[in-house]
Amino acid sequence: MAAGVAAWLPFARAAAIGWMPVANCPMPLAPTEKNKRQDELIILNVSGRRFQTWRTTLERYPDTLLGSTEKEFFFNEDTKEYFFDRDPEVFRCILNFYRTGKLHYPRYECISAYDEELAFYGILPEIIGDCCYEEYKDRKRENAERLMDDNDSENNQEGSMPSLNLRQTMWRAFENPHTSTLALVFYYVTGFFIAVSVITNVVETVPCGTVPGNKELPCGERYAVAFFCLDTACVMIFTVEYLMRLFAAPSRYRFMRSVMSIIDVVAIMPYYIGLVMTNNEDVSGAFVTLRVFRVFRIFKFSRHSQGLRILGYTLKSCASELGFLLFSLTMAIIIFATVMFYAEKGSSASKFTSIPASFWYTIVTMTTLGYGDMVPKTIAGKIFGSICSLSGVLVIALPVPVIVSNFSRIYHQNQRADKRRAQKKARLARIRVAKTGSSSAYLHSKRNGLLNAALELTGSSDDEQHISKSTSLIESQHHHLLHCLEKTTNHEFIDEQLFEQNCMDNSMQNYPSTRSPSLSSNNGGSTSCCSRRNKTTTHLPNSNVPATRLRSMQELSTIHIQCSEQPSLTTSRSSLNMKSDDGLRPNCKTSHLTTAIISIPTPPALTPEGESRPPPSSPHPTMNISTTCSNVVKVSAL
Amino acid sequence: MRSRGRKESLAESRDLDGSYDQLTDSVEDEFELSTVCHRPEGLEQLQEQTKFSRKELQVLYRGFKNECPTGLVNEENFKQIYSQFFPQGDSGTYAAFLFNAFDTDHDGSISFEDFVAGLSVILRGTIDDRLSWAFNLYDLNKDGCITKEEMLDIMKSIYDMMGKYTYPAMQEEAPREHVENFFQKMDRNKDGVVTIEEFIESCQKDENIMRSMQLFDNVI
Numbered sequence: 001m002a003a004g005v006a007a008w009l010p011f012a013r014a015a016a017i018g019w020m021p022v023a024n025c026p027m028p029l030a031p032t033e034k035n036k037r038q039d040e041l042i043i044l045n046v047s048g049r050r051f052q053t054w055r056t057t058l059e060r061y062p063d064t065l066l067g068s069t070e071k072e073f074f075f076n077e078d079t080k081e082y083f084f085d086r087d088p089e090v091f092r093c094i095l096n097f098y099r100t101g102k103l104h105y106p107r108y109e110c111i112s113a114y115d116e117e118l119a120f121y122g123i124l125p126e127i128i129g130d131c132c133y134e135e136y137k138d139r140k141r142e143n144a145e146r147l148m149d150d151n152d153s154e155n156n157q158e159g160s161m162p163s164l165n166l167r168q169t170m171w172r173a174f175e176n177p178h179t180s181t182l183a184l185v186f187y188y189v190t191g192f193f194i195a196v197s198v199i200t201n202v203v204e205t206v207p208c209g210t211v212p213g214n215k216e217l218p219c220g221e222r223y224a225v226a227f228f229c230l231d232t233a234c235v236m237i238f239t240v241e242y243l244m245r246l247f248a249a250p251s252r253y254r255f256m257r258s259v260m261s262i263i264d265v266v267a268i269m270p271y272y273i274g275l276v277m278t279n280n281e282d283v284s285g286a287f288v289t290l291r292v293f294r295v296f297r298i299f300k301f302s303r304h305s306q307g308l309r310i311l312g313y314t315l316k317s318c319a320s321e322l323g324f325l326l327f328s329l330t331m332a333i334i335i336f337a338t339v340m341f342y343a344e345k346g347s348s349a350s351k352f353t354s355i356p357a358s359f360w361y362t363i364v365t366m367t368t369l370g371y372g373d374m375v376p377k378t379i380a381g382k383i384f385g386s387i388c389s390l391s392g393v394l395v396i397a398l399p400v401p402v403i404v405s406n407f408s409r410i411y412h413q414n415q416r417a418d419k420r421r422a423q424k425k426a427r428l429a430r431i432r433v434a435k436t437g438s439s440s441a442y443l444h445s446k447r448n449g450l451l452n453a454a455l456e457l458t459g460s461s462d463d464e465q466h467i468s469k470s471t472s473l474i475e476s477q478h479h480h481l482l483h484c485l486e487k488t489t490n491h492e493f494i495d496e497q498l499f500e501q502n503c504m505d506n507s508m509q510n511y512p513s514t515r516s517p518s519l520s521s522n523n524g525g526s527t528s529c530c531s532r533r534n535k536t537t538t539h540l541p542n543s544n545v546p547a548t549r550l551r552s553m554q555e556l557s558t559i560h561i562q563c564s565e566q567p568s569l570t571t572s573r574s575s576l577n578m579k580s581d582d583g584l585r586p587n588c589k590t591s592h593l594t595t596a597i598i599s600i601p602t603p604p605a606l607t608p609e610g611e612s613r614p615p616p617s618s619p620h621p622t623m624n625i626s627t628t629c630s631n632v633v634k635v636s637a638l
Numbered sequence: 639m640r641s642r643g644r645k646e647s648l649a650e651s652r653d654l655d656g657s658y659d660q661l662t663d664s665v666e667d668e669f670e671l672s673t674v675c676h677r678p679e680g681l682e683q684l685q686e687q688t689k690f691s692r693k694e695l696q697v698l699y700r701g702f703k704n705e706c707p708t709g710l711v712n713e714e715n716f717k718q719i720y721s722q723f724f725p726q727g728d729s730g731t732y733a734a735f736l737f738n739a740f741d742t743d744h745d746g747s748i749s750f751e752d753f754v755a756g757l758s759v760i761l762r763g764t765i766d767d768r769l770s771w772a773f774n775l776y777d778l779n780k781d782g783c784i785t786k787e788e789m790l791d792i793m794k795s796i797y798d799m800m801g802k803y804t805y806p807a808m809q810e811e812a813p814r815e816h817v818e819n820f821f822q823k824m825d826r827n828k829d830g831v832v833t834i835e836e837f838i839e840s841c842q843k844d845e846n847i848m849r850s851m852q853l854f855d856n857v858i
Contacts, residue, residue, distance in 0.1 A: 007701025011753070012723045013857045014760040015736050017768060018775045019796060020850040021841055022789075022820050027850040030857075039697060054700075099704075 043081035044095070049088040050081070057098050064122040066098065090117040097123065105132040111139040149417050150424065170248035187304070190241055194300045197234040200227060201294050235271040238264065238297075259312075260303060267297040310414060314407040321406075325399040329366070332395055336362045336388040343381040350377065361385075366392025443493065445479055676709030678750040687751075688758035694858055695754065702750055710747040713737050727801030735795060739775040761858055765851050769838050783831040789817045 020027070042058070044051040044066075061067040076083045084091070090109060094117065097103040105114065105128050118125050128136050164172070173183035204220030204227055220227050242264045249255035270290040302308040315322065337358035344352040351374040352358045361374040365388050376385045486492050494502075678684065684695055703709065705719055713734065720733040740748050740756045759771045774780070778788045793813040800808065824832045824840045841847045 007697075007704055008719055009723070010698075010701075010761075010858050011757060012720065014757050014854060015720070017760050017772050017851075017854065018732070018736070018792070020853075021769070021772050021776075021837070021847055022793065022796070022816065023846065023850065024816075024819065026846045027853060030853050 044091075045076070045079070045081045045083045046086055046088045046091045047084070049091075051091065051095055053095060053098065060098060060101075061123075066094075066121060068122075070122075086120065087113065087117060090114060094118075094121050094123065097127075102129040102131075103127050104129060105136040107135060111136070111143050115140075146420065149420065167248050168250075170244065171250060174245055174248060186241075190237065191301070191304050193234050193237045194297055194304075196230065197238075197294070197297050200230050200234070201297075231271060234297075235268050238268045238300075242268065260300075263296055263299045263302075266293055267300060270294050306414065307411075310411050311407070314403065314410055317410070318403045318406045321399045321402045325396070328395050328398075332366060332388075332391060333359055333362045336366070336384065336391075339384045340376060340381060340388070343384050344376055344378055347377045347381070352376075352381075362388060365389045367396065368392060439493075445476075446483075676749055678709070684751070684754060688754050689762035690754065690758060690858075698754060698757070698858075699750060702753060710749055711753075712747045716748065724799050724801075726803065727799040729795075729799045731791075731795035732799055735775060735778065735792065738778070739771070757858075761854050765842075765848065766838060768851050768854065769841050770834060773834050773837050783833045784837070785831050786817060786821060789820060789832075790814065793817050793820075 039054050039056050041052050042055050044053070058066045058071075065071055071082055074082045074084055089106075090113070093104055093106060103123065115125065125136065172179055173186070177183045177187035205218050207216045208219040208222060209217070242261070245261070245264075246252060246255060255261055270293045273290055302312060337355050340361060341352050341355045341358045344350045344358075352361065358374075361376075363369075364371050364374075365385060368389060370389075376382050482493065678699070681692060681695060684690075685692060688695070690698065705711075706715060711719075716737045717730050717733040720736065721729050723729070737748065738744075740752050742752055742755065756771070759767050763771070773784070776784045776788060776792055778791065790813060793816050797808065797813050797816075802808065821830075821832065823844070824836055826836045826840070841851075
């Protein structure tokens with residue numbers, strides 16, 4: 001029931017008065033309106049633009065957001081209005097839907113934005129009115145194609161394609177020659193041999209020189225052996241290529257049915273059939289015919305040329321237009337051939353011996369070729385002949401623009417796809433740069449956080465300006481979240497270069513055998529890092545130390561904690577532990593620090609779990625470690 | 639009355655400006671009609687003429703105008719609106735009868751005044767008023783009495799609204815039987831027609847009918 005008609009429901013109920021007197025049984029009870037409240041205006045504030053409507057208007061569609069109690073979630077008590085932080089332009093259409101019962105799709109609106117808004121308000125896009133439905137569907141289809149294209153190109157992209165077996169690699173190499181050099185080489189070699197094969201076929205028939213006996217021989221017979229060898233080589237290459245493709249195809253049955261594979265087969269079959277057949281008189285005619293099929297090798301070029309593929313696709317998609325062209329031409333040919341035959345019947349020595357013989361004249365005339373081997377001689381014949389040629393132009397000219405426009409559309413679509421891919425690559429590169437910026441922002445702020453905490457501890461107020469207040473509340477909350485994750489998993493985030501460096505270094509070191517329990521976790525961490533099984537960094541509970549620390553630890557079988565060049569070293573956790581008193585942080589500005597025995601910073605939060613996971617840099621009483629840190633290092637209670 | 643004057647001028651303008659296209663007269667018709675707008679009389683006058691409150695009239699007008707922006711409903715529109723409430727059957731005939739009942743001045747279209755006047759009787763009138771309105775609906779040729787043929791037409795139109803898919807399945811004879819039943823009950827002097835006095839008298843004696851008439855008290 002349409003929305004606006006709901007307002008006429010009282011009328012429909014009143015009209016039922018006509019049934020009452022004729023009814024034989026009592027009527028059912030009418031439903032009562034429990035809280036019959038007066039219709040009220042409600043205010044919908046969408047991003048500042050206020051829309052007002054009657055409550056009953058919205059309640060016409062109770063299964064949408066605005067019509068149900070879901071909108072109460074958006075009710076703002078202070079201003080007594082419903083606030084939606086959404087696009088006001090699209091909201092206009094949505095509210096009109098409630099008012100008129102028809103949902104319109106504005107042309108200037110982006111299809112995905114519109115879809116999102118509809119999904120938010122709980123409205124199905126299928127109820128878009130007929131006036132706008134076609135446009136909506138077209139745009140949606142285009143968008144879906146674009147998404148599919150993007151997905152395809154994503155899947156085809158190199159890199160991060162783990163575990164491709166041989167078959168899949170080969171298939172990818174065949175389909176996209178640009179994936180590897182080998183594929184490219186293969187691509188060019190096959191292209192070269194196709195060209196060679198086609199040229200051989202052509203040159204074979206050229207007469208080259210005479211043989212004693214004054215007979216002109218085509219080159220094919222003169223240098224029969226050479227040509228045969230060339231042909232064999234080409235066919236070998238084609239056969240090998242076909243077999244390799246067959247092996248690599250994900251679905252062999254589908255591959256064998258595809259057009260390209262049929263072309264391949266047709267291209268190489270004549271050779272094998274020729275090999276098998278003897279030089280029999282009867283079949284030599286057929287054999288000659290088979291050689292014709294060798295020309296199909298030229299179609300193998302379509303794998304190499306996108307334009308050819310587009311052409312083929314166009315012809316396929318214009319099949320109906322081509323069919324119409326053929327049909328109308330046939331009709332016209334038959335009509336005119338008949339007419340010409342009867343017109344020319346009278347004249348003597350006429351070439352128009354029969355109607356089929358006139359077909360040739362009609363075709364040649366309609367396509368405006370006009371060979372002149374058959375010309376009408378009677379006046380009637382000439383008149384009809386001229387009509388024939390005039391109409392020929394028309395009949396052919398009509399379907400051709402359709403085919404041309406189809407071709408142009410498909411071609412441009414392809415261009416657009418390529419352009420989109422190129423743009424997408426550039427766009428993703430830029431986004432990647434921005435992203436790495438933000439992740440390093442996290443690490444950077446962690447270090448800054450440590451610095452801040454240390455400074456506050458040491459109470460040096462003049463360093464307060466180093467405290468970077470540049471991180472917003474959201475950022476700091478986000479960082480806090482990442483901290484919690486680090487704490488939970490006992491691992492830390494580091495950035496990519498350090499990780500790689502770490503792995504490289506560790507692979508070059510001899511690990512000291514894990515004598516001390518303090519090193520064990522460290523070793524465990526580092527071995528695991530290099531085996532690439534877990535990409536998390538080793539856990540250094542004490543500090544956010546870049547991996548250079550680990551290296552130094554391996555070097556000296558003592559515990560060294562080496563600062564990086566960055567100024568701040570203290571754990572960011574210390575910022576969490578600000579309340580707790582004894583976070584010890586070596587606040588070190590020098591590049592080399594080895595911790596004191598007792599002065600290793602250990603956040604108290606770790607101590608409960610300290611039994612199971614002794615911090616690797618926990619001081620070993622037997623080790624002699626000295627601190628060269630310039631700043632004060634506080635003693636922690638371990 | 640303003641409204642009648644407008645409707646007359648509509649006919650005139652159609653002939654005068656020559657835009658009345660014989661070939662596609664349906665399209666042209668609607669086009670012409672849509673440029674004519676009918677405005678009802680003031681709210682106060684309607685309040686006097688009908689028994690609705692001001693707020694009720696406002697709500698009614700808003701609904702009316704929403705569906706008929708021009709302010710006038712012609713028979714086609716009326717049938718279309720009414721059919722939306724009965725998706726299963728064919729309500730066209732009954733809607734036509736209703737249209738004739740609402741269109742008291744018989745000018746081919748229902749204005750808001752007609753609409754509200756009819757509703758006022760049905761929803762706010764006395765039982766006798768309602769019964770006479772119903773009688774007026776049944777009396778198709780408005781001659782003061784209901785014949786069997788008229789009643790049969792009405793009955794068929796009501797049964798048509800049910801549609802094909804009913805339980806028990808609709809029989810051909812059902813309307814006729816129902817009409818016989820009705821006449822037995824209503825026709826006192828057995829003269830084959832039901833006059834308004836017979837009708838009201840018989841209805842007042844029937845408990846069911848009395849009770850069902852009270853259903854209309856709470857529609858708005």
